[in-house]
Amino acid sequence: MDFDVVIVGAGAGGASSAYFLSKNGAKVAVIEKKPLPRYKVCAGGVPGVTMKYFPFSFDKVIEDHINLASFCFNEETITHTVAPRYLNMVMRDEFDYHILKNSSVEVIDKTFVEQISIYRSYVLVKVKGGNLLKCKYVIGADGAASIVKKSLGFFKNKNMGLALEAEISAKDKILEKYRSKFLVSFGVAKKGYFWIFPKRSHLSVGIGNMENGIRMRKTLIDLLKKMDIFNDKTNIYAHPLPIYTRHSKLHGKRVFLVGDAANLVDPLTGEGIRHAILSGKIAADCILNSKEHLYSKRIIKQIGKDLLWAKRLSHFFYNHQQFCYNYFVKNKFVFNDLMKIINNKFSYKKMLLKVPFYFLLNASLR
Numbered sequence: 001m002d003f004d005v006v007i008v009g010a011g012a013g014g015a016s017s018a019y020f021l022s023k024n025g026a027k028v029a030v031i032e033k034k035p036l037p038r039y040k041v042c043a044g045g046v047p048g049v050t051m052k053y054f055p056f057s058f059d060k061v062i063e064d065h066i067n068l069a070s071f072c073f074n075e076e077t078i079t080h081t082v083a084p085r086y087l088n089m090v091m092r093d094e095f096d097y098h099i100l101k102n103s104s105v106e107v108i109d110k111t112f113v114e115q116i117s118i119y120r121s122y123v124l125v126k127v128k129g130g131n132l133l134k135c136k137y138v139i140g141a142d143g144a145a146s147i148v149k150k151s152l153g154f155f156k157n158k159n160m161g162l163a164l165e166a167e168i169s170a171k172d173k174i175l176e177k178y179r180s181k182f183l184v185s186f187g188v189a190k191k192g193y194f195w196i197f198p199k200r201s202h203l204s205v206g207i208g209n210m211e212n213g214i215r216m217r218k219t220l221i222d223l224l225k226k227m228d229i230f231n232d233k234t235n236i237y238a239h240p241l242p243i244y245t246r247h248s249k250l251h252g253k254r255v256f257l258v259g260d261a262a263n264l265v266d267p268l269t270g271e272g273i274r275h276a277i278l279s280g281k282i283a284a285d286c287i288l289n290s291k292e293h294l295y296s297k298r299i300i301k302q303i304g305k306d307l308l309w310a311k312r313l314s315h316f317f318y319n320h321q322q323f324c325y326n327y328f329v330k331n332k333f334v335f336n337d338l339m340k341i342i343n344n345k346f347s348y349k350k351m352l353l354k355v356p357f358y359f360l361l362n363a364s365l366r
């Protein structure tokens with residue numbers, strides 16, 4: 001046997017599995033098709049709780065800490081305060097690689113995995129060029145277009161969202177305006193939003209749609225032009241959002257799907273890093289404790305169930321954006337609970353049950 005576990009993909013999910021497996025003595029290889037560290041199209045918003053899964057510091061890869069959150073609809077803007085360390089800004093090449101560097105694994109980058117073949121007592125991973133790696137388990141952490149998922153015939157997600165993003169070097173005055181503050185605009189995408197997330201020396205700016213978007217590129221360029229931060233050299237990258245739409249089996253004999261490969265993106269916010277890391281940790285735990293058969297069940301219980309509540313909320317929210325902006329987005333109690341949700345301190349289910357109280361709490365402020 002070459003390895004105990006081969007992990008396909010060195011994103012947040014793959015790096016997380018790599019860390020928890022290797023820390024507990026497993027012999028692990030991580031195969032990544034791109035040269036590492038690799039750029040990832042992502043706004044890079046990471047809740048503080050996600051970093052607490054690891055015993056090491058992330059300070060050197062944090063680009064900014066969010067203190068303020070502004071939300072717009074048409075010409076109106078509301079700004080809420082964010083509790084310290086609840087939301088951090090990172091660049092994904094550095095963040096994901098930081099986790100991987102803290103792991104004791106063999107990293108094989110610039111190598112494309114073509115096929116996975118499962119046998120009774122081992123798995124063969126075939127890489128481009130023909131080389132084969134033999135291992136006991138495979139973790140498919142290979143993102144939205146997962147080869148592992150395809151080659152093993154797992155549930156195909158037909159409801160992919162889409163997001164477009166550009167990294168913009170803006171003038172100091174504009175960078176200062178967004179220092180430690182993010183901005184989200186509703187009413188510009190059918191089932192999504194426009195965002196500006198601050199980084200140390202640039203802005204990550206994009207637009208996402210929880211269903212496959214049309215004319216998003218034009219909308220994004222128009223918004224950037226309006227803000228005077230677009231030029232002809234601005235590169236706009238597009239990437240699918242594998243939204244969680246239903247519970248499905250996420251493991252097979254000797255194989256596990258984590259993160260985007262398992263469709264763990266939040267249908268309301270588009271958030272996926274926290275779930276990629278948690279699913280990576282759960283997959284490692286199941287392998288280390290010989291509880292492979294429990295993997296899908298644990299993912300559904302710890303992540304999937306609440307994401308289905310987020311899906312219901314998302315359906316209502318994006319079909320009534322003006323109403324929801326006025327009654328929910330502007331309500332600081334709703335916002336505070338959303339920040340708690342992304343830090344594992346609250347849930348979408350509880351948020352829905354609390355709706356009547358949000359109105360009362362808000363009225364009590366008037």
Ligand SMILES: Cc1cc2nc3c(=O)[nH]c(=O)nc-3n(C[C@H](O)[C@H](O)[C@H](O)COP(=O)(O)OP(=O)(O)OC[C@H]3O[C@@H](n4cnc5c(N)ncnc54)[C@H](O)[C@@H]3O)c2cc1C
Nearest residue numbers: 009011012013033043044045113142143163259260272273
């Ligand atoms: C524009 C945009 C903005 C976003 N913003 C946020 C945000 O602010 N906060 C948040 O929480 N989430 C955000 N998300 C979602 C988040 O980016 C994903 O959920 C997250 O990256 C999932 O991590 P992952 O490790 O599962 O997959 P990925 O990060 O996609 O990593 C998969 C890796 O596998 C590699 N790979 C793929 N196929 C192969 C192969 N055949 N062989 C070898 N390697 C392979 C890829 O090169 C890649 O490095 C955003 C997504 C988009 C598109």
